Amino acid sequence: MTDPELVDVVVVGLGVGGEEVAGRLAEAGLTVVGIERDLVGGECPYWGCIPSKMMIRAANALAEARRVNELAGAAQVQPDWAPVAKRIREEATDTWDDKAAVDRFTGKGGRFVRGSGRLDGPGRVRVGDQVFQARYGIVLGTGTRPSIPPIDGLADTPYWTNHQAIEVEELPESLLVLGGGAIGLELAQVFARFGVRVTVVEAAERVLAIEEPESSELAATALRADGVIISTGVKAERVSHDGQRFTVHAAGGDVTGDRLLVVTGRRAHLDELGLETVHVDAAQRYLPVDERMHVTDGVWAVGDLTGEGAFTHIAMYQAAIVVADVLDHSRRARGGPDASGTASVVGGATGVASAVGGAMSAGGSTAAPGSVPRADYRALPRVTFTDPEIGAVGLTEQQARERGINVQVGWTDLTSSSRGWIHKTGNAGFIKLIADADQGVLVGATSAGPAGGEVLSALVVAVHAAVPISQLRHMIYAYPTFHRAIEDALRALK
Ligand SMILES: Cc1cc2nc3c(=O)[nH]c(=O)nc-3n(C[C@H](O)[C@H](O)[C@H](O)COP(=O)(O)OP(=O)(O)OC[C@H]3O[C@@H](n4cnc5c(N)ncnc54)[C@H](O)[C@@H]3O)c2cc1C
Numbered sequence: 001m002t003d004p005e006l007v008d009v010v011v012v013g014l015g016v017g018g019e020e021v022a023g024r025l026a027e028a029g030l031t032v033v034g035i036e037r038d039l040v041g042g043e044c045p046y047w048g049c050i051p052s053k054m055m056i057r058a059a060n061a062l063a064e065a066r067r068v069n070e071l072a073g074a075a076q077v078q079p080d081w082a083p084v085a086k087r088i089r090e091e092a093t094d095t096w097d098d099k100a101a102v103d104r105f106t107g108k109g110g111r112f113v114r115g116s117g118r119l120d121g122p123g124r125v126r127v128g129d130q131v132f133q134a135r136y137g138i139v140l141g142t143g144t145r146p147s148i149p150p151i152d153g154l155a156d157t158p159y160w161t162n163h164q165a166i167e168v169e170e171l172p173e174s175l176l177v178l179g180g181g182a183i184g185l186e187l188a189q190v191f192a193r194f195g196v197r198v199t200v201v202e203a204a205e206r207v208l209a210i211e212e213p214e215s216s217e218l219a220a221t222a223l224r225a226d227g228v229i230i231s232t233g234v235k236a237e238r239v240s241h242d243g244q245r246f247t248v249h250a251a252g253g254d255v256t257g258d259r260l261l262v263v264t265g266r267r268a269h270l271d272e273l274g275l276e277t278v279h280v281d282a283a284q285r286y287l288p289v290d291e292r293m294h295v296t297d298g299v300w301a302v303g304d305l306t307g308e309g310a311f312t313h314i315a316m317y318q319a320a321i322v323v324a325d326v327l328d329h330s331r332r333a334r335g336g337p338d339a340s341g342t343a344s345v346v347g348g349a350t351g352v353a354s355a356v357g358g359a360m361s362a363g364g365s366t367a368a369p370g371s372v373p374r375a376d377y378r379a380l381p382r383v384t385f386t387d388p389e390i391g392a393v394g395l396t397e398q399q400a401r402e403r404g405i406n407v408q409v410g411w412t413d414l415t416s417s418s419r420g421w422i423h424k425t426g427n428a429g430f431i432k433l434i435a436d437a438d439q440g441v442l443v444g445a446t447s448a449g450p451a452g453g454e455v456l457s458a459l460v461v462a463v464h465a466a467v468p469i470s471q472l473r474h475m476i477y478a479y480p481t482f483h484r485a486i487e488d489a490l491r492a493l494k
Pocket residue numbers: 012013014015016017018035036037038039040041042043044047048049050052053115116117118141142143144162183272273302303304305309310311312313314315385
């Protein structure tokens with residue numbers, strides 16, 4: 001058995017969260033070992049946010065060009081997937097090569113190990129034959145993988161996950177999408193706009209079921225207008241593949257397609273991490289953390305596996321907290337003062353995955369000297385990048401009522417706003433505000449429509465800072481913007 005090698009910190013999983021933590025701790029002068037079994041940067045830059053948003057950008061350009069006919073003359077649109085596939089290879093993923101990201105980490109002074117890391121007792125991580133003993137702590141950032149439902153026959157078919165959908169070079173004629181959540185809807189609309197016949201099969205009664213019912217309705221209407229068939233409340237009983245086509249068998253009838261994309265949620269694989277060696281229950285769905293991302297003594301977690309929201313901005317937000325807390329911990333261990341002079345923030349995108357780290361570092365929270373920030377998810381924003389975009393923050397109406405809040409709701413239809421009316425085709429959307437009438441503040445909001453994710457920013461500030469509604473009502477909203485509809489929704493609160 002190899003003697004453990006003593007280092008300051010070991011980071012297992014260099015996805016969005018782990019890469020940020022490892023890089024910043026290395027920059028701060030700690031000896032950091034970063035372990036990644038696949039690609040440094042994780043899901044977001046290679047098979048998630050970035051390539052999917054490139055696909056959406058292209059699909060939206062087609063849709064906007066088609067709107068010329070209603071607004072500005074005549075346009076003939078001939079979709080071609082080749083430039084999209086090329087851009088994903090050349091600009092986003094370096095054809096799924098993480099050399100730039102690895103170099104960026106080692107350039108910061110980190111030590112990179114390719115392999116699967118696993119806890120091996122308190123303070124210890126094993127990767128292959130190597131064992132590291134972490135002086136200050138271990139950070140787990142191992143993310144999630146697709147959760148594949150136990151539908152009869154499915155496992156024996158060559159179904160797609162988001163990986164194959166992002167890597168596709170030649171589009172199929174038809175596509176079945178199992179799951180009408182964020183990934184399913186975004187990709188369904190993209191492929192439909194490129195001419196693929198798409199059917200979405202969703203088990204719940206509505207698509208995008210975690211958001212407001214009005215958001216589900218808006219998304220479904222928009223996708224149907226793009227030719228997508230949406231079947232909700234469908235429990236797939238069996239899946240078969242005859243060598244050419246897939247069939248999803250359900251009580252209401254069968255549906256077929258050339259390809260089947262399974263996007264039915266994500267799952268953390270805690271059982272692979274050796275958590276039992278530090279007395280943490282590995283049978284949980286996610287790894288619970290406290291407000292400083294502690295799992296147990298000397299172990300922190302960051303990103304999707306914490307179950308606080310599977311979003312890159314959550315991973316980056318948590319990473320800033322972990323960095324501050326680990327540095328604080330290491331200073332204390334060396335007998336130094338409490339949290340003072342935390343690591344400086346370095347952006348500087350120089351390669352594929354840095355598009356995430358670089359951009360987010362610049363906006364990430366750092367600890368003020370003397371304090372370690374604590375996680376607060378009250379104003380968690382999320383945006384589903386369909387067209388129209390569906391942005392939301394904080395609580396939905398139902399969540400607020402379930403918490404016993406004295407709820408007021410303010411609603412306005414974007415099409416009747418000045419900007420919506422001017423915009424005309426492609427103007428569907430709304431603002432919905434959820435207020436705590438007793439406190440006089442907003443606790444949640446949805447902003448759906450053209451640039452709905454951008455309009456959301458004002459509402460995120462309102463919820464995050466608990467800006468009194470009386471003040472929001474007496475702000476000046478520029479005319480004629482989409483965000484001016486917030487004023488109408490505030491007026492409608494009742
Ligand atoms: C199609 C798609 C679109 C998305 N779009 C958006 C979006 O627009 N906006 C947004 O905010 N979020 C989006 N997301 C979610 C976003 O990608 C994730 O929230 C983010 O990647 C989470 O980062 P993470 O570091 O927690 O995990 P991951 O990015 O999953 O990284 C975890 C890493 O750990 C590695 N690993 C796992 N186990 C081990 C081990 N034992 N040893 C070593 N390495 C290990 C994995 O190989 C992986 O590289 C999207 C996701 C998908 C799939």
